[in-house]
Amino acid sequence: MRTLNLGILAHVDAGKTSLTERLLHAAGVIDRIGSVDDGNTQTDTLAQERQRGITIKTAVMSFTIDDVAVNLIDTPGHPDFIAEVERVLGVLDGAVLVVSAVEGVQAQTRILMRTLRRLCIPTLIFVNKIDRGGADCERVVMEITRKLTPSAIVMGAVPDVGTQDARTQPYDFDEAAFSDVLTQALAEHDDTLLAAYVDDRAQSAGKLYKALAKQTGKALVHPVFFGSAVTGAGIAPLLAGIRDLLPVTEGLADGPVSGVVFKIERGGSGERIAYVRLFSGTLRTRQRVGFGRGREAKVSALHVFDNGGAVKQSCLKAGQIGKLWGLADVQIGDAIGIRHRGAEHHFAPPTLETVIQLRHLADKGPLHAALSLLAEQDPLINLRQDDSRQETYVSLYGEVQKEVIQQTLADEFGLDISFRETTPICVERPIGSGFARDEAPDPFVATVALRVEPGPVGSGIVFRLEMEFGTLPLSYHKAVEDAVHDALRQGLHGWQVTDCIVTMTEATRVRHWGPMTTAAEHRKLTPLVVMAALKQAGTVVCEPIHRFQLEAPADTLASLLPILAKLDAAPQNPTMEGDSCILTGTIPAARVHALQKLVPGHTHGEGVLETAFDHYRPIRGTMPERPRTDDNPLNRKDYLLRLSRRG
Template structure:
């Protein structure tokens, strides 16, 4: 049986989860479709999801279309949980992007579509809510072509749109206007069809056009548009037919070595770790050993998805998604085997930070343990403990995410946690070059020399060797690198140091002071040497800058430009468009919340703001400081006298 791993993406409230329910119900995977309003959907299982009516964690279900087994992955639509979408993109074969027929193309929809196109993923666009008053058709198709994809092509049309009895009619070979539009769209990427379109050859048959539509859809070059209603089930048969015809089944050598990726971690009722993994090639069997997170663990149990349920299995095959038990070292993003999934991050990292402490000091250890488990499920919260301040720092996308974490700590772990005000998350970059050398004897029986220097923006941290590798066992070099990376989490001003190159220049295995030095001695000394190198290199604090795209009515242009100036934004010249203006430019992430608050009153609720992380830029004025851990090396900014 063929397998298709299908993701459903959408702006919040476009009806994504309701559509998932209808797909499961229409194919017989469940007996009745759940309701978001009633809190009884099959894909939203967390208490917070049902209370808030939003998806917080990605979930997997399955259904079958004849000989095609579809693993359906429902993803969050709220931007605070965009990291869940990011992780899922690496394991998908195709996507349904849901657009509301009433609200039209919204800001998050555009962000999602850009990510889909960057990854080159096949995508169907499903226009939901055609039964609602105010549903659009022709104007919405123009929005989709303008804002999402010029290669979007409607393969059917709604009937009685905007009424409770709305339905969907799929175009066929007899629809002359559709054949003409289809020929024009496909001609962009097919020279033979282009020749026919220009009258230089005979028109292609309808069967050939449909085959070419499938080929271009699978390549991410064409984006078929369908209409329907998740509430009534209208258009669902047409959508299921398009999934089977136009999206690609999973490919991969079933007889090759096992390779795959972990995209989700959760804990079972007994606290055991469960890893969700997509297998790209080969197979895995029960009790087989798998290397993840630097250690080999035995697979204690396997479950695969089959017609709505996760069922116990003896093995998992290429193309399938499995729940693997017993892999205690597994982490989100781990890959195994020779094949590798896409690794480029589709969305920007979190740019906000908060600090958490237990309301009752006796719960401090339990708080850290609970947050560590939550960090397994969402590594981008980037858990950082400060023993001296009895606080834990978290990275965030927004306030809703913070509220959900607080509620989870209270409901699932019985911990009352207090959160500080959310602040902007900065980074540090080296200003110059610093070199430090510490020779044994010192606090550790080891000798290490490190040179720290700037690297290109966005390059992260690179650790290199400028010495003969035979001087030390490989484990010693790895220990130094681990110590260096740990030390870079807190720079001169308390922020993480990035965009730098650290070169290990010296090391000697000393025998003169008793036992031969160990890898642990090198790991312990490395942060001290790095702290001194960083002090000599100095650093500057950089804050996140967002790229914004703002659509405003014509009568709001002047007020909006004034507001952007007051927020120290960097707008580009306005571009006139139908109904108003398009403003683009850059704004500090710290000012973004103020801009979002000003938008509704200044535009009468008609402004549309879309933002995306662009870069880090040096802070103007006194650099903001973040409290540093009380333990560990304490680098200090270099003074004029010591330069």
């Protein structure tokens, strides 16, 4: 049986989870269709998901369509949980992007489709809610073509749209009108069809369908289906499209083991369970396998998703998704066996952070344990502990995510916490060149000399050698490089340093008359040298800037412009589309939430705001300081004292 790993993606409330329920029911996996409103769906199993009516955590279910085994992955639609979507993209063979026939193309829809197209993930578009009042398929198709993809191919008509009797009528490939439209669309990527179209030669239905499947599989075109997850209208054509138009996975079962971990959960006994997509090879129970950075463990048990949930099996084969037990230290993003695609970042990291405050100091230990468990499931919350101030920082995408963390800590761990005000996560960039060579006396018997200078925007941290290779063992070079990266997590003002080049120009194993040093000595010394060089170079703090697009009634433009100015946004000239105006521009990440709250009241509730991280901008005026949580290598005396206390 062939395998298809299918993602269901959408803007929140477009009906993604309801569609998942309908597909599972149509395939015979469940007898009764659950409801998001009633909180009894198959994939939204968390209490908060049921209460809020949104997907928070990725869920996997499976079903079969004839000879195709489909692993269906339901992802969150709310932008605050985009990290969950990020982890799924690398394991997909294809996707269904759900669009509401009432609300149309929404902010998150555009972000998702842009990413799907950039990654060339074959995608079908499903226009849901055709039975709802206000549904307008013609308008939505125009929005899809204009805002999502110019290569959309409408696969059917919708009589009685906007009523309970709404249904779909798939187009007939033998019908001349549809055949002509389809040939014209496919001819853009097929010279044979182009010649036939120019010569006015009709193509057979079979040939057109085969060409459509080929181009859909290459993400060149995007078929558009219509239906209703509530009534079941249009589900049969969609299932046929999933089976016939999306490419099933191809992997070598006898090849080298290669997979990626995209989700971690804890079992009933507290053990880690890794969700793995296997790209090639075969994994068996009791087999030792490498994962992450040089770790290795024995697979104690594995389950494979099959016709519903995960079923205990003796092996996991290429193309399948399974759950592995026994990899105690496994983390999200770890490669299983040989590294494959799937660990890349497709969306920007969180740009906000907040401090967790305990109501009761006695809960400090339990809080740390609870947050460590949450960080396993979502590494991008990026826990940061300030021991001197007894504060814990978490990174965020938005305010809803903060509410979910607070409720999770209360419901699952019995912890009563609050948050400080959310603040943006800035970065630091060097503004000049600096050089430092440690010449101080003991306790270090090593010598390290480093030069720090600005790098291209977006380059991150680049470590180079400007000394004869072999002067030190490779392990020493690695120790210095790792220490450089660790030290630059907090720059002169406490923020992550990025876009810089660090060059090691000298390093020795002997200092004066002292004994031969170890790599650990270089690792301890390096932060002092890095900070000394960085201090000489100087840094500028840069705040995260989001790009926004605001679509609102034209008569609200006059009231929106002063609001944007007050929030330090920089709008471009508005464009008019009928009775609507579209404003694009940039806004500091710290002001996005305020804008989100103000838009509905100033646009008659009709404004649609889309924001996404765009770049970092140097801060004008006083640069914000972030409390340090490291050993403070900016102060040699303080740094050495902290090292000595740790022994």
